[in-house]
Amino acid sequence: MKFGYFDDAHREYVITRPDTPLPWINYLGCEAYFGLISNTAGGYSFYKDARLRRLTRYRYNNAPIDMGGRYLYLRDNSAGNYWSPTWMPTRTKLDEYECRHGQGYTTITSRLGGIRSSVRYFVPLGESLEIWQVRLTNENASDADLSLFSAIEFCLWDANDDATNFQRNYSIGQVEVVDDVIYHKTEYRERRDHFAYFACSEPLAGFDTKREEFLGPYRGWNEPVVVETGQSCNSLAHGWQPIGSHHVKVLLKAGEQKQIIFILGYQENPGDDKFDPPGSQIINKKSAKKSLEKYLRTANADQAFEDLREYWTMLLGKLKVSTPDQHTDRMVNIWNAYQCMVTFNMSRSASYFESGIGRGMGFRDSNQDLLGFVHMIPERARERILDLTATQLKNGGAFHQYQPLTKRGNNDVGSGFNDDPAWLVLAVAAYIKESGDWSILDEPMQYENEPGTETPLYEHLQRAIQYTLDRLGPNNLPLIGRADWNDCLNLNCFSDTPGQSFQTTTNKDGKVAESVFIAGLFVLACQEMAGIAGKKKEESGPSFVYPLSSDDYLRFAADMESTIWAAGWDGDWFRRAYDDYGHVLGSKENTEGQIFIEPQGICVMAGLGLENGNAVKALDSVGQHLATPHGIVLQQPAFSQYYLHLGEISSYPPGYKENAGIFCHTNPWIMIAEAMVGHGDRAFDYYTRINPSAREEISELHKCEPYVYAQMIAGKDAATHGEAKNSWLSGTSAWNYVAITQFILGIRPAFDGLEVKPVIPSGWDGFEATRLFRGVRYEISVKREGPGNEVNLEIDGKPIEGTVIPLPGNDTSTVKVRAVIR
Numbered sequence: 001m002k003f004g005y006f007d008d009a010h011r012e013y014v015i016t017r018p019d020t021p022l023p024w025i026n027y028l029g030c031e032a033y034f035g036l037i038s039n040t041a042g043g044y045s046f047y048k049d050a051r052l053r054r055l056t057r058y059r060y061n062n063a064p065i066d067m068g069g070r071y072l073y074l075r076d077n078s079a080g081n082y083w084s085p086t087w088m089p090t091r092t093k094l095d096e097y098e099c100r101h102g103q104g105y106t107t108i109t110s111r112l113g114g115i116r117s118s119v120r121y122f123v124p125l126g127e128s129l130e131i132w133q134v135r136l137t138n139e140n141a142s143d144a145d146l147s148l149f150s151a152i153e154f155c156l157w158d159a160n161d162d163a164t165n166f167q168r169n170y171s172i173g174q175v176e177v178v179d180d181v182i183y184h185k186t187e188y189r190e191r192r193d194h195f196a197y198f199a200c201s202e203p204l205a206g207f208d209t210k211r212e213e214f215l216g217p218y219r220g221w222n223e224p225v226v227v228e229t230g231q232s233c234n235s236l237a238h239g240w241q242p243i244g245s246h247h248v249k250v251l252l253k254a255g256e257q258k259q260i261i262f263i264l265g266y267q268e269n270p271g272d273d274k275f276d277p278p279g280s281q282i283i284n285k286k287s288a289k290k291s292l293e294k295y296l297r298t299a300n301a302d303q304a305f306e307d308l309r310e311y312w313t314m315l316l317g318k319l320k321v322s323t324p325d326q327h328t329d330r331m332v333n334i335w336n337a338y339q340c341m342v343t344f345n346m347s348r349s350a351s352y353f354e355s356g357i358g359r360g361m362g363f364r365d366s367n368q369d370l371l372g373f374v375h376m377i378p379e380r381a382r383e384r385i386l387d388l389t390a391t392q393l394k395n396g397g398a399f400h401q402y403q404p405l406t407k408r409g410n411n412d413v414g415s416g417f418n419d420d421p422a423w424l425v426l427a428v429a430a431y432i433k434e435s436g437d438w439s440i441l442d443e444p445m446q447y448e449n450e451p452g453t454e455t456p457l458y459e460h461l462q463r464a465i466q467y468t469l470d471r472l473g474p475n476n477l478p479l480i481g482r483a484d485w486n487d488c489l490n491l492n493c494f495s496d497t498p499g500q501s502f503q504t505t506t507n508k509d510g511k512v513a514e515s516v517f518i519a520g521l522f523v524l525a526c527q528e529m530a531g532i533a534g535k536k537k538e539e540s541g542p543s544f545v546y547p548l549s550s551d552d553y554l555r556f557a558a559d560m561e562s563t564i565w566a567a568g569w570d571g572d573w574f575r576r577a578y579d580d581y582g583h584v585l586g587s588k589e590n591t592e593g594q595i596f597i598e599p600q601g602i603c604v605m606a607g608l609g610l611e612n613g614n615a616v617k618a619l620d621s622v623g624q625h626l627a628t629p630h631g632i633v634l635q636q637p638a639f640s641q642y643y644l645h646l647g648e649i650s651s652y653p654p655g656y657k658e659n660a661g662i663f664c665h666t667n668p669w670i671m672i673a674e675a676m677v678g679h680g681d682r683a684f685d686y687y688t689r690i691n692p693s694a695r696e697e698i699s700e701l702h703k704c705e706p707y708v709y710a711q712m713i714a715g716k717d718a719a720t721h722g723e724a725k726n727s728w729l730s731g732t733s734a735w736n737y738v739a740i741t742q743f744i745l746g747i748r749p750a751f752d753g754l755e756v757k758p759v760i761p762s763g764w765d766g767f768e769a770t771r772l773f774r775g776v777r778y779e780i781s782v783k784r785e786g787p788g789n790e791v792n793l794e795i796d797g798k799p800i801e802g803t804v805i806p807l808p809g810n811d812t813s814t815v816k817v818r819a820v821i822r
């Protein structure tokens, strides 16, 4: 069953009924000011950091679900009835309803009793504000006497404190209302130099900033007394819960239309120019004035919207494909690319499953997110790499997270996730391959954000590799530390105390438990380092200062490979780990957790078993033991009970999350591996199983948005097999983008040029693509002339050797690529 449809021509998903199985959300903002918005206008806004600088309140896990947002109420003053044109919060039955989610904007249209309303929400590029553009049309034959009320609830900035510290919070709320603009200034009198403003393009019939006056005692957002009576109170909040509500009277003749704009903005002032007049306690509002006046004008708001559309046309234009499969096309051309930008911006901080309080930017997460984003804006990827690198520890390790507002490592979570540093190598390699910008390696970068500790970024990468070499266990495999990619495999934790964090509790000395996954990842990282080191040497000639060569890294990789074959191969698949007792995990010797997906993916991606047939063997085992129609589960058999020595993985009921759920992030590793062994049909089949667009028809089961990937789909051991959770913020997005574009369609950046090496399904006769790469437009046409995977390339009519297209001369703007597959 579907709850909407894809409108690919407009790059929108159109939701046709408000009561979707879960709120289906979208994101506003692409740079610094962000918002989450659901299909019924729920959600909240923040500046840079969802925890530390939150503008509006939202209560997670509420009933009814998704309460709190950017709300509007329409009141028919003649009849006295009222409703929400975005359905929530009054949930009045509407005659028509439609929500269109696009890239960075959402438009919700509805009609009731002949009054049509359309609300477009977006954040203009380069601004710290959001616009709500409301268009009201009277489709009746008689005049309409309407009142329009807006409503938001201000968050007192620190979302965690806001939700917990009531003894203080109930006394600190402050607002100003000047010239019909509502200003939120809690804590501005002391250490904050920022405020929020909420403005409307029309003269007001009234306003409210006290929640209890607006709603009335013991009432909810579905029945505010102010809306019911049609009378605002002009209330000024002192403490308690400051809100913002405007009241606009709208008289519409038959057939008449009117536009009303609301703006919610965030503004900072210099610390010594906060007040106007100086010495007073009144906000200096001059800084906000320009944007305010600009965007309350329809023409400017329209222009800003067009600019946003253009921006996304440009970004999505970096890679466009036309294949025989519409699910592939719309995900690659629109939604998957868009989700990659969102994961890049948010990491795992704020979604409808991530509260915005729990986590900042993850080190491994951000490095992986970058893989799917780097082609869109390489400059921003560069900046992110520098931010991440500056939090790296001197021993090569990493803070597991950092806060986006401060860019400092998060001490609460700390470090010791032993896979973390290796991902930085992969991210830097991807950035250089995309951009050709080798200069990033010379950037002087601090460790732990400590001035005076700078070394070239290249040395950070070397230390990242060294980190693993310094931490090998009894089998010479890398020690796992707190966890590797699988945060829930906590082999040094041994926690028997409820509530203890599996992430940070470590009861063992960590000198025994090892990870085959990190071993595979290390091989991959060493191969990338070899590529980087080789080129670095070529470029710098005899003055090359770094002591390790390409060959050294290849040697590290080869040694680790031998170790994997000795201790990490189980006969039919790669093993997963050794626990603190030195017992193997992910082996036929185990009764539960015999086979895990992660090492099969990563080891084959690192090239293991491509020559001796073991890669195919491992992948066949995945097909046999782990694949389901809804995707590939993380391991089998699921853990039937809690195992002290395994940690969080066994805390989940079977089939959910890391305990044998379809943890989608790992699926593309298998797609890539299948493509690497030449199995185009299998790779594409796995791709399709979790492609959200291909799952649209089963939305009642899948439950999450059909336009973005979710972190998890319940596995075969679960009661709700096929049900997705934790949509939007997952490494699934970047890796699926990499799997389909770089390995199945085979268009992948290399250090020396663009590589074209498709491994497509046997039933495809080819596909077309355009790719912007280092300023050149590649027009790629792929034709299948035989059943295999052998690729021959013709560049501008001339055949070339191999599959990497050499970089063209400086004056070339377009390269025509013809690939024949036989």
Ligand code: BGC
Binding pocket: 487, 488, 503, 648, 657, 658
């Ligand atoms: C989740 C993991 C996540 C970890 C870190 C766990 O509860 O299952 O997927 O990586 O928390 O916050």
Ligand code: NOJ
Binding pocket: 348, 362, 364, 365, 484, 485, 486, 487, 488, 658
């Ligand atoms: C989600 C986390 O954000 C990510 O870092 C981790 O790799 C996966 N869960 C698997 O546990």
